[in-house]
Amino acid sequence: MGSTSQASVGTRVVHRRYVPYAHAHYAGNLVDGAYSLGLFGDVATEMCILTDGDEGLFASYSEVQFRAPVRAGDVLEITCDLVRVGTRSRTLELAVHVVARGEPTAEQPGAARMLEEPLLATTATGTVVVPA
Numbered sequence: 001m002g003s004t005s006q007a008s009v010g011t012r013v014v015h016r017r018y019v020p021y022a023h024a025h026y027a028g029n030l031v032d033g034a035y036s037l038g039l040f041g042d043v044a045t046e047m048c049i050l051t052d053g054d055e056g057l058f059a060s061y062s063e064v065q066f067r068a069p070v071r072a073g074d075v076l077e078i079t080c081d082l083v084r085v086g087t088r089s090r091t092l093e094l095a096v097h098v099v100a101r102g103e104p105t106a107e108q109p110g111a112a113r114m115l116e117e118p119l120l121a122t123t124a125t126g127t128v129v130v131p132a
Helices: 034-052
Strands: 012-018 057-066 075-085 089-102 112-129
Touching: 012 034, 034 057, 034 075, 034 089, 034 112, 075 112
Parallel strands: none
Antiparallel strands: 012 075, 057 112, 075 089, 089 112
C-alpha cells in the first residue's frame, strides 16, 4: 500500500470485553493468564492498523505481570499505549483492568456490579513490527 506511518508516541487504543463463562478454566471461575495475552494481541493489532495501515506482528513480550485474577463474568478494559516508535518496531505498554465483576447468587444467577475503582489485573510491555 505504501502509506506513510502515522505512529506517534502517546497514541492509545482501548477495547472492552465481557469474559464468557465458557472461558473459565479453574475453581472460582478463574480464567487463565493466556486470555489477557490474547486480548493484548487484539489491541496491538488495532494499534498497528491505526498507525501503519497493517496488522503488524507481535515480536515479543517483556515485563508480563499477573497482578489480580480475571474471572468469567468480568468486564475488562484493555489499553494499549504507544511508547516508542522505531523504523519498523513499536513498543507498547499494555494493561487489562477489571471494570465490572459478575457476582452470581442462587437467587440471582446473573448478578453483577460495576467496580468503583478498576482493578489492575495484567500488565505487559510488548514489541510489534510493521512492514517498511
